[in-house]
Each structure stands twice: as C-alpha cells, then as structure tokens.
Amino acid sequence: MTALRILAGATAIATVTTAFTAFTAVPTAAHTPEHVQCTTSALTAAITKANATGFGELSLAKGCVYDFTAPFSGDDATPPITVPVTVDGNGATLRRGTTANLFRLLDVAAGGRVTVSNLKIxxxxxxxxxxxxxxxxxxxxxxxNLLVKGNTASNNGGGIENMGTLRLIRSRVIDNDAARSGGGISSEGAASIISTSIDGNSASRFFGGGVFNDNVITITRSSITGNRVTEGDGGGLWNNFQMTVNDSKIVDNTARDHGGGVTNAQLGRATFNSSTITKNTAGLQAGGVYNVDTGAYLVLILSSVTKNKAGSAPGGVFNDTGDVVVNKHSPITGNLPTNCVGSPSPVPGCTG
Incomplete structure (x- = not known):
C-alpha cells in the first residue's frame, strides 16, 4: 500500500482538541448584514472589505448565480478569507463558468472562521x-445547508479539501471527482459531518471515493452512497487515523480493489455505532470492510455488514494483521462469496 503521511497519535489528538476548543461562534454583529449584489465583483469586494476590517457579515442576493469566469488570484475565484465571516447564502450559487480557467470557489485561509448557510458551490x-x-x-x-456539487481536483478533495476544521450540517456533497483521493471530501484536519449526504463522488486513484480521512472525523446520521474508487481502496470511506460513524448508512459504494464500503488502514481506529454497511462492491476482496495493516482497529457496535459482494473471499469483512472487535449484535451476513472466510486473521463473531 502507498505510504501516506501519518500524524503522531498524541500530537494529532491534542491538535484536534485544541482546534475544536478554539472554535467559537462568530460574534453577532450589531449592524445590519451587508447585502451583496448579484455580481462576482460585488462579492469579491465584500470579502476583500471583510478581510481588511477584521470581520464580515454578508447576505448574498437571493437565488443569485455568481458565475465566475476568471479567478481573483491563483486557484481562487474569491479572496481567501482570513477573518471571522458569516455568510447567509439565501439560496445563491457560486459557480465556475464552463469555459473559464481552472479555480475553486471558496478558500478559508489561516485565521478565517467562516459560518455559511444556504449556499451552493x-x-x-x-x-x-x-x-x-x-x-x-x-x-x-x-x-x-451547503451543496457542494460537480467539482473536480487533479489531486485530493474533489469537493472539499480540509486541512483545518470542518463542520457540515444538513448538507450535500455530491458528484465531485478527485484524480487521487477523497472524491467528495479529503480531510487532514478535524471534521464533523452531521445529517449530510455524501453521494455519487469518485476518486480515480488511491483511496476514498466518498471520504478520505487522515485525522479525526465523526460522521453522524449521514449517508455515504454511490461513491466509487476506480483504481484503489475504500469506495465509501477510507480511514487512516480516527473515525467514528454513528447512525449512518454506507450503501452501494464501489472499489475496484478492496473495501467497497470501508477501508480502515495503517493506524486507523474505526468505530461504527448503529450503522449499516450494505450492498457495497469490491473487485478484489472485502465488499463490506477491509481492515488492513498492523495497528488497524475496527469496532462494530449494533451495526450490520450485509449483502456486500467481492471478486474473491471474503465478501463481508477482511481482517489482515489488524484487530477486529465485533459486537454480538452486529450481524455479518448475506455477503458474497463469503462473510469472513478467507480473511487472513479471524473476525470474532463472524461465521461463513
């Protein structure tokens, strides 16, 4: 497996804890939000002004399509945000024109604390x-209520690349593509995903059609569906550090190689609570979950791994040299060609 940068456990957890502790809600301004007219120049000017004054509260034109034909600078359509800013999108869209040069729509730089709602990218x-x-x-x-749709990266994070702190609530990350890892989301920072759909994304090579995680991430009441890796592992989720999945569905994802639903690798610690891993497909092994590498640790609590398929056994859960803990109320059944038979190391609580 390709070697990846791995954060030292204690340092990473301390960093993440500090990041979340440091995050506070953007202060409520005493003045009326600045209404941004429906032009890209007006939006660029509003962000520039916010950066200069140290704070911004923006209200975008209702339903406006801010259609960018050129970047503000480098890879960014708008100025990188370096201060606390709130943005009420009012259903507006930030969109790169189909004939425009290559650039992203939103860049949150160091010091930027952006709270955004009702926006499409x-x-x-x-x-x-x-x-x-x-x-x-x-x-x-x-x-x-953020929609991130139809974006492309030639490296990682087709929809979103997170190296800081990310929190998504009632959002959708759909139909994005990365040439390497993290078709929907690539996260090397702290992330929390709540009541969010991550659907139809793809990673062309390596890992994580839906989500690639190399830090600490929590996914709650969310769906990871229809994502794919065309050359690599982890069609739905790929975890390299600490991932907790609560009351979520990992369904109909595909990996050409291993882990159609989930790959937990290297120093990964993956815990699934009251979640469903079903109808995922891998070309080689582990349509459901691929637990691989010394130190990879998998816990299933009140979660099911069912009806997954792989090109060769096992179709349910593959455990290489890592550790697997399976709760007795976590069925691993109906997988093809086997549930766990063919796994190099036993999968406790699994038969067939």
Whole structure:
C-alpha cells in the first residue's frame, strides 16, 4: 500500500482538541448584514472589505448565480478569507463558468472562521487540492445547508479539501471527482459531518471515493452512497487515523480493489455505532470492510455488514494483521462469496 503521511497519535489528538476548543461562534454583529449584489465583483469586494476590517457579515442576493469566469488570484475565484465571516447564502450559487480557467470557489485561509448557510458551490476545478472548497491549516468552516456539487481536483478533495476544521450540517456533497483521493471530501484536519449526504463522488486513484480521512472525523446520521474508487481502496470511506460513524448508512459504494464500503488502514481506529454497511462492491476482496495493516482497529457496535459482494473471499469483512472487535449484535451476513472466510486473521463473531 502507498505510504501516506501519518500524524503522531498524541500530537494529532491534542491538535484536534485544541482546534475544536478554539472554535467559537462568530460574534453577532450589531449592524445590519451587508447585502451583496448579484455580481462576482460585488462579492469579491465584500470579502476583500471583510478581510481588511477584521470581520464580515454578508447576505448574498437571493437565488443569485455568481458565475465566475476568471479567478481573483491563483486557484481562487474569491479572496481567501482570513477573518471571522458569516455568510447567509439565501439560496445563491457560486459557480465556475464552463469555459473559464481552472479555480475553486471558496478558500478559508489561516485565521478565517467562516459560518455559511444556504449556499451552493458548483463546477470548481483545480490542478491541486480542493476543487470546490479549500479549508487551510488554521482555518475553520462551519456550514449548514451547503451543496457542494460537480467539482473536480487533479489531486485530493474533489469537493472539499480540509486541512483545518470542518463542520457540515444538513448538507450535500455530491458528484465531485478527485484524480487521487477523497472524491467528495479529503480531510487532514478535524471534521464533523452531521445529517449530510455524501453521494455519487469518485476518486480515480488511491483511496476514498466518498471520504478520505487522515485525522479525526465523526460522521453522524449521514449517508455515504454511490461513491466509487476506480483504481484503489475504500469506495465509501477510507480511514487512516480516527473515525467514528454513528447512525449512518454506507450503501452501494464501489472499489475496484478492496473495501467497497470501508477501508480502515495503517493506524486507523474505526468505530461504527448503529450503522449499516450494505450492498457495497469490491473487485478484489472485502465488499463490506477491509481492515488492513498492523495497528488497524475496527469496532462494530449494533451495526450490520450485509449483502456486500467481492471478486474473491471474503465478501463481508477482511481482517489482515489488524484487530477486529465485533459486537454480538452486529450481524455479518448475506455477503458474497463469503462473510469472513478467507480473511487472513479471524473476525470474532463472524461465521461463513
């Protein structure tokens, strides 16, 4: 397996804890939000002004399509945000024009703390990371009702590349593509995903058609469906550090190689609570879950791994040299060609 950068456990967890602790809601302004006219120049000017004054509260034109034909600078349609800013999208869309040069739509830089709602981000395209959205190290994005659709990255994070702190609530990350890892979301920072759909994304090579995680991530009441890796592992989810999935569905994802639903690799610690991993497909092994590498640790609690398929056994759960803990109320059944038979190491609680 390709070697990846791995964060030292204690340092990473301390960093993530600090990041979440440091994040506070953007202060409520005493003045009326600035209404941004339906032009890309007006939006660029509003963000520039916010960066200069140290704070911004923006209300976008209702239903407006801010159709960018050229970047503000480099890979960014708008200025990188470096201060606390709230954005009421009012159903507006930030979109890269189909004939425009390559750039993303939103960049949250170090010091930027962006709270956004009711906004769509579409058709970004970059030769680097984060086709639609980039959250840099030291930046924070808290988004509610955000749609990230149809964006492309030539590296990682077709929809979103997170290197800072990301929180998505009642959002959708759909139909994005990364040439390497993290078709929907690539996260190397702290992430929390709540009541969100991550659907129909693809990673062309390596890992994580839906989500690639290399830090600490929590996914709650969300759906990871119809994602794919065309050359690699982890059609739905790929975890390299610490992932907790609560009351969520991982369904109909595909990996050409291993882990149609989930790959938990290297120093991965993956815990699934009251979740469903079903109808996923892998070309080689582990249509459901691929637990691989020394130190990879998998826990299933009140979760099911059912009706997954693989090209060769096992079709349900593959355990290489890692550790697997299976709760007795976590059925691994109906997988093809086997549930766990063919796994190099036993999968406790699994038969067939």
């Amino acid at each position: 579409e058709n970004g395209n970059v030769t680097d990371d984060g086709g639609g959205v980039l959250v840099q190290n030291g930046g924070t994005l808290h988004a509610t």
